[in-house]
Amino acid sequence: MLRTLRSGKWFRGYGQEVAAFERAYAQMTGARFCLATANGTSALLTSLHALDIQPGDEVILPPYTFVATLNVVLLNFALPIFVDTDPDTFQIDARKVEAAITSRTKLLMPVHIGGSAADLDTLIDISKKRGIPLLEDACQAHFGEWRGRKLGTLGVMGCFSFQASKNLNSGEGGAILTDREDLVERCYTFHNNSRPRKYSGSGYVGRGANLRMTEFQGALLQAQMQQLEEQSRVRQRNAATLTKLLDQIGGLVPARVYPGCTGNAYHLFMARYRKEDFSGLSRRTFLKALQAEGIPCSAGYAPLNKEPYIRETLASRGYQAIYPTELLKSWEERTACPANDKLCEEGVWFAQTMFLGTSADMEQIAASVQKIRQHAGELKKAEKTTD
Numbered sequence: 325m326l327r328t329l330r331s332g333k334w335f336r337g338y339g340q341e342v343a344a345f346e347r348a349y350a351q352m353t354g355a356r357f358c359l360a361t362a363n364g365t366s367a368l369l370t371s372l373h374a375l376d377i378q379p380g381d382e383v384i385l386p387p388y389t390f391v392a393t394l395n396v397v398l399l400n401f402a403l404p405i406f407v408d409t410d411p412d413t414f415q416i417d418a419r420k421v422e423a424a425i426t427s428r429t430k431l432l433m434p435v436h437i438g439g440s441a442a443d444l445d446t447l448i449d450i451s452k453k454r455g456i457p458l459l460e461d462a463c464q465a466h467f468g469e470w471r472g473r474k475l476g477t478l479g480v481m482g483c484f485s486f487q488a489s490k491n492l493n494s495g496e497g498g499a500i501l502t503d504r505e506d507l508v509e510r511c512y513t514f515h516n517n518s519r520p521r522k523y524s525g526s527g528y529v530g531r532g533a534n535l536r537m538t539e540f541q542g543a544l545l546q547a548q549m550q551q552l553e554e555q556s557r558v559r560q561r562n563a564a565t566l567t568k569l570l571d572q573i574g575g576l577v578p579a580r581v582y583p584g585c586t587g588n589a590y591h592l593f594m595a596r597y598r599k600e601d602f603s604g605l606s607r608r609t610f611l612k613a614l615q616a617e618g619i620p621c622s623a624g625y626a627p628l629n630k631e632p633y634i635r636e637t638l639a640s641r642g643y644q645a646i647y648p649t650e651l652l653k654s655w656e657e658r659t660a661c662p663a664n665d666k667l668c669e670e671g672v673w674f675a676q677t678m679f680l681g682t683s684a685d686m687e688q689i690a691a692s693v694q695k696i697r698q699h700a701g702e703l704k705k706a707e708k709t710t711d
């Protein structure tokens with residue numbers, strides 16, 4: 325960071341730090357090419373441009389994700405088609421993807437939510453069979469794996485975030501991985517205000533924006549990434565311990581992983597709260613009690629497909645001009661996700677930083693859950709009198 329500061333070269337066009345990070349991240353993940361971006365949202369936005377997603381296109385995505393996955397679809401005036409969640413894994417239910425495909429479908433955008441993998445065997449099969457590209461939103465999945473290969477390298481493109489909450493953190497930051505040179509060059513041009521890497525004259529090609537990473541981010545990431553492999557091992561070891569302990573207690577059911585997922589980044593430790601195992605105690609009171617025990621936790625995502633702003637966007641002038649009225653009318657019914665609705669009422673999250681500690685920390689989490697389960701009846705009575 326000081327080297328960058330003192331060099332006075334703070335823009336990737338002047339310095340070497342972003343380029344050095346790109347080489348290192350590509351090597352670390354096994355991708356042929358890496359392009360760094362300002363953040364994960366701009367990595368996704370750039371990729372959607374490179375894959376030629378246009379107004380009138382449909383994009384398949386899960387409803388259990390961060391809002392950015394959806395926003396890049398709406399920014400391109402494409403139609404988001406949500407496919408329901410597999411409640412056992414919290415991932416997009418790959419078995420339901422094919423039924424959601426129409427002649428308008430131009431992209432499959434699964435998310436490796438929590439850092440565990442979506443069912444890539446099934447999704448890649450569908451992508452090949454139907455000729456629809458697969459973009460992995462791997463913004464939570466640094467160093468996650470599918471059958472020994474790094475997540476973000478199995479689809480035609482993969483996107484990452486280095487925002488402050490993520491497993492690899494430079495405050496803000498993002499990256500795109502791909503094996504295709506034509507795509508990485510399209511991405512470069514788009515994120516560099518329509519100017520290709522090599523150009524003559526004005527050189528502008530296509531639409532573009534400035535979504536470049538700074539040299540400070542590039543320098544910080546090179547230092548941060550040195551710990552990533554070891555930290556991934558620690559998180560997985562601790563998460564395996566906690567899974568075992570919670571399975572013994574019952575009532576808080578950890579998300580299962582697909583057999584192909586050989587590495588879980590554990591950006592989130594996700595579990596389902598089974599109220600009936602806690603004398604009917606509400607999830608809200610359970611989370612409050614767990615926090616009172618000193619365990620940071622949260623309820624996780626609400627159903628993204630039900631956000632009122634989507635309906636408002638679809639009612640806007642642009643969407644009304646692009647899509648047939650009947651198509652927009654049927655959107656809500658087409659994108660209903662009942663399994664996800666239920667899952668969102670049951671979710672409990674522990675954040676990745678908690679898994680960088682010791683196994684004693686895991687025992688403390690489990691002991692707190694057990695304590696609440698033992699006293700659930702009393703808490704339930706108190707819940708009634710305070711409500």
Ligand SMILES: *Cc1c(COP(=O)(O)O)cnc(C)c1O
Pocket residue numbers: 363364365366389390392393435461463464484485486487496497498
């Ligand atoms: C964080 C995140 C993003 C967006 O990344 P930013 O760097 O915050 O822009 C996109 N998708 C998912 C699943 C994320 O978790």
